[in-house]
Amino acid sequence: MSDYDFDLFVIGAGSGGTRASRMSAAYGAKVAVAEEYRVGGTCVIRGCVPKKLLIFGAHFAEDLKDARRFGWDVPDCRFDWPTLRDNVLADVDRLNGLYTQGLENNGVTIFHERATITGPNEVTLASGKVVRAKTILIAAGAHPHVPSFPGSEHGITSNEVFHLETLPKRVLIAGGGYIANEFAGIFNEFGSKVTLVNRTDVILRGYDAQVRDRLLQISMTKGIEFRFFAEFEKIEKQADESLLVSMSGHDPIEVDCVLFATGRVPNTKGLGLETVGVELNERGAIKVDADNRSTVESIYAVGDVTDRVQLTPVAIREGQAFADTLFGGKPHQVDYHCIPSAVFSHPPIASVGMTEGEARNKLGSVKVYTSDFRAMKNVLAGRHERALYKMICDGVTGRVVGLHMIGPDAPEILQAAAVAVKAGLTKDAFDATVALHPTMAEELVLLK
Template sequence: MTNFDYDLFVIGGGSGGVRAARVAAGEGAKVALAEEYRYGGTCVIRGCVPKKLMVFASEYRESFADARNYGWDVQDGAFDWHPFRKRMHAELDRLEGIYRNLLKNSGVTSFDARATLKDRNTVELSTGETVTAKTILLAMGGRPVKPDLPNAHLGITSNEIFLLDELPKSILIVGGGYIACEFAGILNGLGVEVTQYYRGAQILRGFDDEARGMVAEQMREKGINLRLGINIHQMSLAADHDPDMTGPVGDDGTTPLSEAGKGGPIYVKSTQGDEAEFDQVMFATGRVPNADNMGLEEIGIEIGRRGEIVVDEYSKTTVDNIYAIGDVTNRVQLTPVAIREGMAFVETVFKDNPTPVDHDLIPSAIFTQPEMGTVGLSEEEARDQEPIDVYCTSFRPMQTAFADRPDRVLMKLVVSQKTRVVLGCHIVAPHAGEMIQLAGIAIKMGATKEQFDQTCAVHPTMSEELVTMKTPMRSA
């Protein structure tokens, strides 16, 4: 029998990789993990956590006006990026320390190094070390990419937005997905003049049409210059408008922060012909898996057309002792999904309990302003599948209506006519993420519309509408 240095070697210190390493070690396996940057991955270091902190910060501007309408003697204040940025990064440092300690306390050996594969059982580290493992788990995550556009190096991505020395006075955000829309709301709330370009007909492609339409409408209501069917045609430093100008790009395709937006305002000409200058341009135009330059294909691991690691329902690659989880597989790019994939991997490999990954009926929240929460099928997906009834209501919520804000919320259930099972739930409202978590439990359990109706309403709340809508708005 071959002796290996470790039973399991995990490449990637994000949420999925760390959870799998810890739980496998708890089952008695000898485990090591390598991370080349910071522990916590995209979510903790350059994603969900700092983004949500920025969401919280951005919501206070409207709160000052609301407070006055509720009788408080409150004056508007100015947002100061510097103390917030310092406190935010201190929190990220604290969380990274927790991740490191969780690994250490679980008995996992950590390597602060880039790891690549030499063969199916051998890992090479950037420190020069070579180690062997019976099983290898790939959990390297993903990264944002910029479009193939001259001078794209002048812009930034979501990686750099948390590192800015100063908040820009104006910004152009390019993209229509959830990252673009979330940061449009955040920066608008922090006092930045925000323009958003999206080449498609409506933002948040793939989500329920009615819900994403309401988000777009309210983004504009809050002052975001959201423009659809438009893209960047040219960009350069405003000082020279040189379309042939080039600049440095890092090995990983990202722009050194010192190069992005540091040369003065950025000149942009759109595909519709208009011209403008912005202090910053942020690209939120897609993400790719971190699967390149790892030696994967050389040892027989199949890579998909979008650069993802191809896996089966048990997260196994085409090399039978090597598995992959999280964004590097480009299945469902959500932190809780990566964690569940890691847990299923441990069940399968270390607990002799083959457990396929369940990607069905995953609740998710988009932290736009207002938030969107969604689980299950959109109206469009459901009506292509079977006859449906749509229960829907939109209204001004009590809290903001009293404060004379025009905000509206949306509550929507998509129901099978045949089985009466609720196929989808879509909420656009403050705290929609909190609501959809609980709605997701009922829908995952296969609840029918009548079971929703049998649940007593909690009054006065926005979410009571989910159990009080008696008549379909329409059928399809």
């Protein structure tokens, strides 16, 4: 009889933990997973999925106005936040059920409670039950960072935004990353007055400078206000429940809601990692090698808790690689080169590979090709918003090393183009491809 209750015990049933659990069990391992909140994790329950549904809802604001230019007799429409909110939360419930069913169908034991590590091969559940496992996988994800200053407790994060009772008339969003810019676009389209506050004057650090500047210009045209070089000093709740926000370098601003989108912190506190010698980096993330193994031989980690690349598809790939390597007899490692990413702003941004700045620093000789145009739909709608496509190539070989886009459906278009960049194709390969006309995507094979 085995000394262990399970071959694998997973802490966290998010994207990475669910994939690792399900695939390990499919390979014949005896698997258990502990989830203290809801099966599905950040992405499914309180992240990309419900946020994308809000984005779909937000698009109707412009689509309904544009429809009149296309001959549709559309009356003035009123947006009802509770309807969208409740429909989105109902879909989250549906997905939670599907993820739970997927684990159960593969024979995974689910503990709906918190688990902490009490030994290299031992986990203790909140109920007091002690479980022994040959291998432990930590996939506990991350949580939103809330800056510390007087009154910060009056703000909310992306965890709570999906549950707002009413749509705030005035919203202050703290941060300059993708979550901040996505929610700025969402609330602005719903009719809220949006002010985005950032410590620096750079939004979307890591994205190509031209593309992020284009988003800044368009966002300001749409009515989103930006306050740069601003540090929070205090938030005071007023008699009418509004919030008075004071910050350095700017006048105080009165709003109905403060949303913190200032980064995410790995969920490693209180897991008992220090008791078994699992090492963390300076950000509190678990140190792992290329095979996702921590500094303790029997303990592994995948996903946001490792703070390598905080993207759902990356966590899924890490969970798959873990299962394949340990239980599937197909050892392999995740390739982190050339990962595509998107910002579902209004309009959205999509990117893969090196930015122009990165390419010039690394390669020296580069060639840059661009297309700056108005989408056909925007022309007829009388919307002056311009899309920008940008291709970065190695100046010597012609190999495409980066693609960056802002415009309608940019993420949908980039996914296919990212295959070409990952495969190392050249600008000539794009040029040799016949354009699909009339589309926005054809600009990729017509770049000058």
